[in-house]
Amino acid sequence: MYRPQPNVYLRAGVHDANANAEKAGFNSLFDEGELFTIFEIGFDPQLAPRQPGRPPPGDIHLSVWHQDKREDEALNAWGFALSASQRFGRFLPFLRYGYTDVDSDGFFLRRVGSTEVAPTPLEHMINAGFAIDGIFGQTNDRIGMGVTWSRPVDGDLDDQGTLDVFYRINITPQIAVTPTLQLIIDPVRNDEDQAYVWGIRSRFAF
Numbered sequence: 001m002y003r004p005q006p007n008v009y010l011r012a013g014v015h016d017a018n019a020n021a022e023k024a025g026f027n028s029l030f031d032e033g034e035l036f037t038i039f040e041i042g043f044d045p046q047l048a049p050r051q052p053g054r055p056p057p058g059d060i061h062l063s064v065w066h067q068d069k070r071e072d073e074a075l076n077a078w079g080f081a082l083s084a085s086q087r088f089g090r091f092l093p094f095l096r097y098g099y100t101d102v103d104s105d106g107f108f109l110r111r112v113g114s115t116e117v118a119p120t121p122l123e124h125m126i127n128a129g130f131a132i133d134g135i136f137g138q139t140n141d142r143i144g145m146g147v148t149w150s151r152p153v154d155g156d157l158d159d160q161g162t163l164d165v166f167y168r169i170n171i172t173p174q175i176a177v178t179p180t181l182q183l184i185i186d187p188v189r190n191d192e193d194q195a196y197v198w199g200i201r202s203r204f205a206f
Helices: 027-032
Strands: 002-005 009-018 035-043 059-068 075-086 091-104 110-112 115-117 120-131 142-150 160-170 175-185 192-204
Touching: none
Parallel strands: none
Antiparallel strands: 002 009, 009 035, 035 059, 059 075, 075 091, 091 120, 110 115, 120 142, 142 160, 160 175, 175 192
16 A cells, blocks of 8 residues: 555555465465456545544545456446545445446356355445444444445446444443344345344454
């Protein structure tokens, strides 16, 4: 990452497209040479003063990425994502858009155990929402809600909508617990009209 100015950053990354999170080593990188690359430019519009020791109150960034065609999965893809957020006091609204262009020999299958499954790349995704800090007088607690619309690359599949709500509880300065609930409308590759997903995540800072 490089900052030509204090409020502007440039970031680039390259990854082994065949990396396996359960194994160590560089065999697939040197054997196949198939890569995932990404470039990002972002800046703080400086609509609000920055507080020392805290992230910028505003951020707008554009990410452009490319996925090499993998030998075991006939997929070549690129895309971009545009994201914007701006804090106003306790309120933090955000807006995101993503686009993917996939060139594949049909919708490729991969084997998980004894089952062949097809991934569901998204062609378009729009996500908007907000977060509010200082809930119930607790400075570090946060509540948030997001709404997402997405369209799969496969035109035979329905569009999907998602409503996501969460509440982050800071038990101590180092430990946070966040219950979440998602309502998924017309879930892709599912016969149900609606689906609910409960979740809880934790963060431990050292």
